[in-house]
Amino acid sequence: MTSTAGLGLAVSTVIFALRNDERGAPSVWLPLVRRIRDPHLGRWALPGGAVRVEESLENAARRNLAETTSLGPAYLEQLYAFGDVDRSPDQRLVSIVYWALVRPDEAEQVTLGENVRWFAADALPELAFDHNLIVDYALWRLRTKMEYSRIAHAFLGSRFTLAELREVYEAVLQKPLDPANFRRQMLSSGAIEPTGEVVTGGRHRPPELYRYVGDVQLVDAGPLTAAAQPSVATDLGAASTAKVPA
Amino acid sequence: MTSTAGLGLAVSTVIFALRNDERGAPSVWLPLVRRIRDPHLGRWALPGGAVRVEESLENAARRNLAETTSLGPAYLEQLYAFGDVDRSPDQRLVSIVYWALVRPDEAEQVTLGENVRWFAADALPELAFDHNLIVDYALWRLRTKMEYSRIAHAFLGSRFTLAELREVYEAVLQKPLDPANFRRQMLSSGAIEPTGEVVTGGRHRPPELYRYVGDVQLVDAGPLTAAAQPSVATDLGAASTAKVPA
DNA sequence: TCAAAAGTGTTGGAAGTACACCCATGT
């Protein structure tokens, strides 16, 4: 358990948001940063950096997420630790990767520059290190988890129509869903409830607005979530943090 | 991405095996090692140690699994990276934890000593560090995964009766299963096939022996199984090498 | 012939899928 010499420990984060593509259909995007030093100088890569001695892994992820998007995530979860010997050409590097979901309206406010840009998740260039594999794995986790949990809500505001919620699922799962059955499944699951308000302005029957039922668990992550979480007004964020008691 | 000073990186492994308790019923056990230095001197802890610069994380897990049980695992998977600032009293320590399944006959051959012992998973003493939480999480993953994958086979040899397979499920899930329905579900899943052999000697109708169908995937772990992480599911596939009848 | 476990058949309910149909609004 002594300190390991010659070995770097970093945290990287895959940040997902929904944005509209050219045809106006929502799809999954993520921000990448251009590397400004070797190795892989000039290539696009996941935001990340070394873990500081005084911060937890999750806080390190939050920090470099804030440094990239200047916003807090609606959802944050550890993805995997990548540690193959040859994954970085110069130095032995172990990266603990987190994945995050942010709301579209927040994502739009991200300050973009020469070295930070959004990419469609299914049309990435060749990235630095093993980051293509990492993104593929994160996408797989996002899609898998979408089918048995409630993380879709991390992509939405506090009130939303069933059509908006359905579009999130369709964008992530990349397949159309039956509106009638989708409605019934969501309502019978007890995860959402009607607010009574409706949205006027569309040239059709005004849809009702729904909200999430706060006391329903987002994800069953087992003992790691058992530690009490402040149920924040952001109605999300309940399911990701691993509180390790001393 | 520079090397992080003052921060230790270790690998620990939760090793599960099925053993019979006092009443002869199989249940989940794991080997622990007694700490022979501070912090937590004298307490029981998960086997583990520092990651060497020239070995991958998974190889580090295999190595300290071999050093503890002197055997190779039938199944090995990364569990989680634990990295809270205060999880070790003296030094900042990040532990990447793996979990493993070993067969009962192999587990019995493990050389036990003063400082290595098997414990029933549901009756652990107070362990060093945050290891109680880690074991709880590993148990949760084992039980969750048992319900949607084929990892049960990692607890068995190459041929087994349906009753033996069912007992594995019952021991892990801690609930009785209907033998009739269990049989149909297993057979219709295509995961196992009859060998034609039967076991005589019991004082009842001789049960047939089954084997795993090798080309059926054990677990869908997404992109990590396909390319970069060959050994996640490979071991079992090799153990029950597929003879697919024409 | 009896006990015990292997293995088969049958039924009822829950949940998912497909799709016909009505409702309420803007134009």
Add this chain to the structure above:
DNA sequence: ACATGGGTGTACTTCCAACACTTTTGA
């Protein structure tokens, strides 16, 4: 009035849980 999406009803299928029943052995 009619197009458009919101919302309801309903039949069909598939899967799962419960449990009665038959089969084959050892004692």
